[in-house]
Amino acid sequence: MSDILDKILFEPFDRFVDRLVQFLPDILTAALIFLAGIVLGLILRSLLLRFFHAVNLDKFSERFGTVEMLKKGGVQEPFSLILSRLFGWILIISFSIISVRSLNIPAIDQILQKFILYLPNIFVALLILFFGYFLSNFLGRAALIAAVNAGLALSGSIGKFVRLTIFLLAVTMALEQLGIGKETIVIAFAIVFGGVVLALSIAFGLGGKEVAKNYLEKKLEGEEKKDDISHL
Amino acid sequence: MHSITLRSDIAEKVNEIQEADILVGIPSYNNARTIGHVVKAVQAGLVKYFPGKKSVLVNSDGGSTDGTMDVVQNTAIEDFQSILVHHRVGPVFKIATPYHGIPGKGSAFKTIFEIAASLNVKACAVVDSDLRSITPEWIELLIKPVLEGGFDYVAPLYHRHKYDGTITNSIVYPLTRALYGKQVRQPIGGDFGFSGNLAQFYLSKDVWETDVAKYGIDIWMTTTAIANNFKICQSFLGAKIHDPKDPGADLSAMLYQVVGATFDLMETYTDMWRTVTTSEKVPTFGFEYAVGLEPVSVNLDRMIDKFRLGIKELLPIWEKFVPVEITQFLSNMVVVRKEEFHIPDDVRVKLIYSFAVAAHKKVLNKEHLLKSLTPLYIGRVASFVSESWESSAAEVEEKIDTLSMSFEHGKNALIAQWD
Structure with a gap:
């Protein structure tokens, strides 16, 4: 009876304890590396921020038009802060990878290898999102201002529609880059976008029939009183 | 960008004329309907008031498709005796050419400056091609202060309807006056006189790829003349009546080009305008008289x-x-x-x-x-x-003057925010 208990319970438990004892230093090392990464990342971020301030990076970037580009995209934070944060995060992520690899688990090693090979896709997807965000804000604002200057009552909706459409397009492209539901997402986007356009066309056609009629009548018959003001 | 005078047909014409005393430029784009009258007025003005001077008329065209350049070439005053009493009738050379560069009034002016420089002219004038109220006297009033008064820049002074020229009245005039201290009432009037020296100075500037090449040219010419201490004056030309300005033009684009050029000039001449505290009148020529103006419809x-x-x-x-x-x-x-x-x-x-x-x-x-x-x-x-619904022209002018004073008073706050 005691032999059976030894074989079923105590021997596996002993082996588990042995492995745990062997593995514990790796876990501690990994945790230490991870913590060191966070601390170093924060320190690097703070040091770089001070350095960038000291070398007047924000003024330089303003001169080269980077700040204008960021502002065009609706990003108000200083370029120095964005860059120092980026470097801080790169360091933290690097330490996290080293920490996980220090566990010496073949399965995790394989996953990490795949992850590292996959990283360029993530980078490109992030770039697409980054520029998509800029472009959507920029073109959304341009559409809004143009619509207001044309006197269109739906200016706000037009601006939002343009912004959302471009950002959705960027998200679709980013997901495609990541290989997530490749065809499905493109088809879904096409269906949603086509559906929205069709819905708007039908809504405009039915709801705006009278408006369009009045507008055309005014245009053709010259009923609308225009300004003769010469601005220059 | 290459000078227009390098083109064989223009070079040939310039070689034929050699040198000239006066050049009058007319920028155009699809103005066949109105440019004939402008050409006649310019020709009459040149032969009537400057009979002993060698004069050239330059039409700088933006690629008109309605035969504007043909109208310029074919327009001549058949009976000068009806206009002139005893003056000798001298020839007026004509050059009609499409301009190069960004489509716009500024590019048209650049071509005019280039031809003026290559002919070494003493005085130039530019007049709009859509003017219906231009008379031969405009040429005298724009050219004479340069030729005989030693002025480098002659700005126009018109009587306009109280609701005409609203960008000028509400933004450009008060702002230019407050910034540079000269009360040039029509800084973007469009019809100017200037010396050959100033034309060469304009050409030396590298601005022809900016908004200056479009509607920004007028404020750029005026501000450049003021800020670089050229001798400036204004001439009263009477009423300004013209065809609606570029009917297809979008107001916001026009505003962007004019105000954008004004703000760009603030960057160029920051050191100059920061030191200006008050404004002064500029010498004014011409006999001021009241004119009847066409009503302006407002919605x-x-x-x-x-x-x-x-x-x-x-x-x-x-x-x-x-x-x-x-x-x-x-x-x-x-x-x-x-x-x-x-x-x-x-x-x-x-x-x-x-x-x-x-x-x-x-x-x-x-x-x-x-x-x-x-x-x-x-x-x-x-x-x-x-x-100003019930206000007379004089009362409206007072309102614009009061607004300009407010711009002058607020300038310290602008300087404080600028840095």
Whole structure:
């Protein structure tokens, strides 16, 4: 009876304890590396921020038009802060990878290898999102201002529609880059976008029939009183 | 970009003329209907007032498809005796050529400057091709101060309808006067006289790929002349009546080009305008007389609606750089009744200065920033129209003078925000 208990319970438990004892230093090392990464990342971020301030990076970037580009995209934070944060995060992520690899688990090693090979896709997807965000804000604002200057009552909706459409397009492209539901997402986007356009066309056609009629009548018959003001 | 005078046909014509005393330039684009009258007035002005001078008329065309250049080439005054009493009738050389570069008035002027420089002319004038009120006397008034008075730049002075030239009256004149200290009443009038030296100075500047190549040319010419201490004056030309300016042109694009060029010049001449504290009158030539003007139709309701739409949609953009008290004022204007619609001068001044500082500090993309000014400008015009509905021309002029004084008084705040 005691032999059976030894074989079923105590021997596996002993082996588990042995492995745990062997593995514990790796876990501690990994945790230490991870913590060191966070601390170093924060320190690097703070040091770089001070350095960038000291070398007047924000003024330089303003001169080269980077700040204008960021502002065009609706990003108000200083370029120095964005860059120092980026470097801080790169360091933290690097330490996290080293920490996980220090566990010496073949399965995790394989996953990490795949992850590292996959990283360029993530980078490109992030770039697409980054520029998509800029472009959507920029073109959304341009559409809004143009619509207001044309006197269109739906200016706000037009601006939002343009912004959302471009950002959705960027998200679709980013997901495609990541290989997530490749065809499905493109088809879904096409269906949603086509559906929205069709819905708007039908809504405009039915709801705006009278408006369009009045507008055309005014245009053709010259009923609308225009300004003769010469601005220059 | 290559000079137009390198083109064989132009070089041939320049070689034929060799040198000239006076050059009058007419920029055009599809103005076949009106340019004939302008060419006749210019020719008559040249032979009547400058009979002993060698004169050239240059038509710088933007690729007209309605035969504008043919009209220029074929227009001649058949019976000079009906215009001239005893003067000798001398020939007026003509050059009609399409210009190169960005399509716009500024590029047309560059071609005129280049031909003026290659002919080594002493005095030049430019007049719009859509003028219906131009007379031969305009040429005398624009050229004589240069040839005989030693002036380098002659700005026009017109009688215009009180609702005509609203960008000039509400933004460009008061701002230019406050910044550079010279009371040039029509800084973007479009019809100017200038010396050959000044034409060469203009050519030496590298601005022909900017908004100066478009509607920005007028304010650029005036400001460049003032800021570089050229001797300036203005001549009273009478009424300015012209065909509607470029009917296809979008107001916001026009505003963007003119105001954008004005703000760009603030960057170029910062050191100069910061030191100017008051403004002075400039010498004025010509005999001022009252003129009858064509009525101007105004749709006040539509203007107020556009202003309100702008406040509703664009206020979050303006809040980034316009003082809080002004954005609050604008928010309140949404519910104000049409009869009480009024934007005070100090609000107008603070708005324009806020936009100038925002452009300087690159708070927003420049095109977005300046195009977002359109509803505010329309609101300002609506306010001006409702305030001056019953006012005479003299009373309107007083209002513009008061607004200009407000711009001058607010300048210290502008300087403080600029840095």
